Amino acid sequence: MSDLSMEPVVVIHGGAWAIPDKLSSASVEGVCSAARAGYDVLIRGGSAMDAVEAAVRVMEDCPAFDAGTGSVLNTKGEVEMDSVIMDGRELQCGSVACVQNIKNPVSLARAVLEKTDHTLLVGKGANEFAEEIGIHTVPTDSLVTEDAREEWRHFMQFKTTVNVLFRNREATPSTSAVCDTLGHDTVGAVALDRSGTTAAATSTGGITAKRPGRVGDSPIVGAGAYADNESGAVSTTGHGESITKVCLARQVTHLMESGMSAQKASEVALQKMADRVKGHGGVVTVSKDGDIGKHFTTERMAWAWIKAGKLHYGLNSGEDFIAAE
Amino acid sequence: MSDLSMEPVVVIHGGAWAIPDKLSSASVEGVCSAARAGYDVLIRGGSAMDAVEAAVRVMEDCPAFDAGTGSVLNTKGEVEMDSVIMDGRELQCGSVACVQNIKNPVSLARAVLEKTDHTLLVGKGANEFAEEIGIHTVPTDSLVTEDAREEWRHFMQFKTTVNVLFRNREATPSTSAVCDTLGHDTVGAVALDRSGTTAAATSTGGITAKRPGRVGDSPIVGAGAYADNESGAVSTTGHGESITKVCLARQVTHLMESGMSAQKASEVALQKMADRVKGHGGVVTVSKDGDIGKHFTTERMAWAWIKAGKLHYGLNSGEDFIAAE
Numbered sequence: 055m056s057d058l059s060m061e062p063v064v065v066i067h068g069g070a071w072a073i074p075d076k077l078s079s080a081s082v083e084g085v086c087s088a089a090r091a092g093y094d095v096l097i098r099g100g101s102a103m104d105a106v107e108a109a110v111r112v113m114e115d116c117p118a119f120d121a122g123t124g125s126v127l128n129t130k131g132e133v134e135m136d137s138v139i140m141d142g143r144e145l146q147c148g149s150v151a152c153v154q155n156i157k158n159p160v161s162l163a164r165a166v167l168e169k170t171d172h173t174l175l176v177g178k179g180a181n182e183f184a185e186e187i188g189i190h191t192v193p194t195d196s197l198v199t200e201d202a203r204e205e206w207r208h209f210m211q212f213k214t215t216v217n218v219l220f221r222n223r224e225a226t227p228s229t230s231a232v233c234d235t236l237g238h239d240t241v242g243a244v245a246l247d248r249s250g251t252t253a254a255a256t257s258t259g260g261i262t263a264k265r266p267g268r269v270g271d272s273p274i275v276g277a278g279a280y281a282d283n284e285s286g287a288v289s290t291t292g293h294g295e296s297i298t299k300v301c302l303a304r305q306v307t308h309l310m311e312s313g314m315s316a317q318k319a320s321e322v323a324l325q326k327m328a329d330r331v332k333g334h335g336g337v338v339t340v341s342k343d344g345d346i347g348k349h350f351t352t353e354r355m356a357w358a359w360i361k362a363g364k365l366h367y368g369l370n371s372g373e374d375f376i377a378a379e
Numbered sequence: 380m381s382d383l384s385m386e387p388v389v390v391i392h393g394g395a396w397a398i399p400d401k402l403s404s405a406s407v408e409g410v411c412s413a414a415r416a417g418y419d420v421l422i423r424g425g426s427a428m429d430a431v432e433a434a435v436r437v438m439e440d441c442p443a444f445d446a447g448t449g450s451v452l453n454t455k456g457e458v459e460m461d462s463v464i465m466d467g468r469e470l471q472c473g474s475v476a477c478v479q480n481i482k483n484p485v486s487l488a489r490a491v492l493e494k495t496d497h498t499l500l501v502g503k504g505a506n507e508f509a510e511e512i513g514i515h516t517v518p519t520d521s522l523v524t525e526d527a528r529e530e531w532r533h534f535m536q537f538k539t540t541v542n543v544l545f546r547n548r549e550a551t552p553s554t555s556a557v558c559d560t561l562g563h564d565t566v567g568a569v570a571l572d573r574s575g576t577t578a579a580a581t582s583t584g585g586i587t588a589k590r591p592g593r594v595g596d597s598p599i600v601g602a603g604a605y606a607d608n609e610s611g612a613v614s615t616t617g618h619g620e621s622i623t624k625v626c627l628a629r630q631v632t633h634l635m636e637s638g639m640s641a642q643k644a645s646e647v648a649l650q651k652m653a654d655r656v657k658g659h660g661g662v663v664t665v666s667k668d669g670d671i672g673k674h675f676t677t678e679r680m681a682w683a684w685i686k687a688g689k690l691h692y693g694l695n696s697g698e699d700f701i702a703a704e
Contacts, residue, residue, distance in 0.1 A: 134504075145624035145656055151476075151594075152501050172593045173620045176477050177502030179459075179592015267504015268497045269476075276601045276626035295498045299470035301601035304626045308633050331470055 061362055062096035063246045063344050064089055064105055068119055068356035069239025070291045070336025078369055080118035081239065081356035086367050086377075088112040089358040092243055102253035102287075103141050103164070105245040110137075110160040110255045113241035117199045121241045122158055124199050125259025127206040128266050133197050135259050136273035137163040142252035142281035142342075147173050149273035153180040155191040160257045162189055163273070174273065202262075209263040239356070240272055242279065242289025244340045252287035252342060254279040254303070261294070270294020276304035285310040286342050288320075292335015292352060300327045306339055306347075316340060316347030324351050386687060387421035388571045388669045389414055389430055393444055393681035394564025395616045395661025403694055405443035406564065406681035411692050411702075413437040414683040417568055427578035427612070428466050428489070430570040435462075435485040435580045438566035442524045446566045447483055449524050450584025452531040453591050458522050460584050461598035462488040467577035467606035467667075472498050474598040478505040480516040485582045487514055488598070499598065527587075534588040564681070565597055567604065567614025569665045577612035577665060579604040579628070586619070595619020601629035610635040611667050613645075617660015617677060625652045631664055631672075641665060641672030649676050 068085040092109030096102070114122025125133045137159035140147040148167025151174065156162050162184050166175050175183050184191070240258035247253075256279045258272040271277035271294040278294075280303035281287035288303040297303075302323055309319035316339040327333050328351055336350030338357060348357050350371075358367035365377045393410040417434030421427070439447025450458045462484035465472040473492025476499065481487050487509050491500050500508050509516065565583035572578075581604045583597040596602035596619040603619075605628035606612035613628040622628075627648055634644035641664040652658050653676055661675030663682060673682050675696075683692035690702045 147624060152504065170590060170593075171620065172590060172595075173623045174594040174599075175590065175592040176594050177592055179477065179502075179590060182591060265495060265497060265500065265504060266507060267500040267502055268495075269499040269501050270497075274499075274599055274601075275623050276599075276629060280626075295496065298498045298600050299472060301605075301626060301629045304601060304629055 060246060060248050060250045061344055062248055063340050063346060063361045064092035064096060064109060064243060065338040065340050065346055065348060065359040066109055066243050066357060067289060067291055067336055067338045068113060068241050070350040070352040070355035071239060072353040073356065077118055082367060082369050084113055084116045084118050085356045085358040086365060088243060089360045089365060092245055093360040096245060096247055099248060102245040102247040102251045105247065106243040106253045106255040107139060107160055107164055109243035110241055110257050111158050114158050114160060114257055119241050120239045120259045121257040123197050124202065125197055126202050126262040128264045130266055131206060133194055133259060135159045136269055137257040138273045138275060138279045139163045139167060139255040140253060140275060140279055140281040142283040142287055145282060147275045149174040149275065150180045151176040151269040151273040152267055155194055156184055156189065157192045160255050165189065205262050240291040242291060242338060244287035244289050244338055246340045246344050250283065252281045252283055252340060254281040254287040254289045256289045271297035274298060276301045278303060280304050280307050282307055283342055286316055286340050288337055288339045290335060290337045293333040296327055296331045296333020297335055299331050302327055306337060310341055316345040320347035320349040324349055385571060385573050385575045386669055387573055388665050388671060388686045389417035389421060389434060389568060390663040390665050390671055390673060390684040391434055391568050391682060392614060392616055392661055392663045393438060393566050395675040395677040395680035396564065397678040398681065402443055407692060407694050409438055409441040409443050410681045410683040411690060413568060414685045414690060417570055418685040421570060421572055424573060427570040427572040427576045430572065431568040431578045431580040432464060432485055432489055434568035435566055435582050436483050439483050439485060439582055444566050445564045445584045446582040448522050449527065450522055451527050451587040453589045455591055456531060458519055458584060460484045461594055462582040463598045463600060463604045464488045464492060464580040465578060465600060465604055465606040467608040467612055470607060472600045474499040474600065475505045476501040476594040476598040477592055480519060481509055481514065482517045485580050530587050565616040567616060567663060569612035569614050569663055571665045571669050575608065577606045577608055577667060579606040579612040579614045581614045596622035599623060601626045603628060605629050605632050607632055608667055611641055611665055613662055613664045615660060615662045618658040621652055621656045621658020622660055624656050627652055631662055635666055641670040645672035645674040649674055
């Protein structure tokens, strides 16, 4: 698979939830920019790892998304971020969880993979590692948008549990009103490069008004992301606790191992999650052969992918807009 | 499956590695005591969750094991512990990672499951949660044994990476000499109760001289443990980073879902891990029907199980001692 003959692919998500109209165009533009950044790496012969890192960094730097700049606040009004990156060749992976004051957590996760014997560093230890390797801290205020502060104030007033956020279909009008104003748009990317290598990355600020120290699915290998050159790569988003319970990303690759297409595997895995733990979310997937999967059981998911120079993107169910690159 | 007709089962491990002779009898006694504690819960009609928690607490309180009292030290000479517990009915799970000064991390993990909307709390936030719910902190010194301190001094002198610890077959004589003196005996338990519910729990102090903030597989749902009444329950031990890469516990349940026995699934999953990422370890498994699996690819694993009033236990490959309870 190293004959440099594969058609490169990148698939992006910007979070699966009831994205409010005021954020919809910024979300769509953000995932399209991320897809272009990742694809640009791939067509220059870059690696899948470089592509997913570049794509996720674009979304971490975009304040419309709940990752890096734009991250939501915990109950203490602080930012705690999680990220994972995984290389499908040897299943090498790196994650950080509950890390503070880092502009691009996905790059710190990659440093865990490349510069340590470990796969996951959390909290203060993750920040100490960042300092050691010269990844500079940034002031908390530089990561926090006015929207995030407003959302936090709103949420602290309602004191709604996180569980309502991804159960819109069962939500009451009052909880819906809260949901509609809250962002929880984890970002992620998967890629297949010309050598046939897959990679996946996911990054998040978590859930507004989460308990300090809470870690969802995003940095967890097998839940928030998985990449294996023997099947494909997956990045997930949605209700983190539900995704954790069913190991959603690994479930998608298991289904692909059994011969299912990337699209079918994405749909079946999300349906299983809904059936078993009543959780909603979304996934983006690329198979080892370059087939694309994307699916969401929430109201909306911002997504985009590029293959053979064509950009596809959408937000609402059934949408598939196409733009030549 | 709630007709109270199942034959209860508990299966225990006390860590898979090159357990030195000086620890062998304490390890075997510890896993047998833990099995008795778990089985005692089950024959009184208690739940699988109560059984695995009781069993793991026995091992956390036993200084021979690297969990709770007896935990190893990180590079700073501090104790950071990880634990997970999972209920196979609704896939509910709770974990703590990088938590300090807690006597029984498995009970804190269970409190995350029962008292929060989250599945994983890490670091300082996990400790703050413990305080809130009245789980008292204990002095660091009460968790640290003289053996753990000696091991730490030895390790800091050799500065060997964690990777050598579980690759004894490829190890050089010099690394073997280091391995033989180092403890990394994560503990775990799985159970099936009379109502047909499965549960799994795992607890660890991690790896001697780990980087502060390092979290291995143990608290990760799908890696360190998994429980699903539709297949069975699994607890794993061994090289945490390898176990994380292959989502070892979830792999075992996937194989059981495809019709494989608990024993065969345990063997196949460990072989896949060795083939794909060259990592070694061990698992204990109980299927939804009460079939038992245990397997290890390290030199030794302390294990024990009880079913129908008979205690089985062993340490070296091929051993299966039996004692009437």
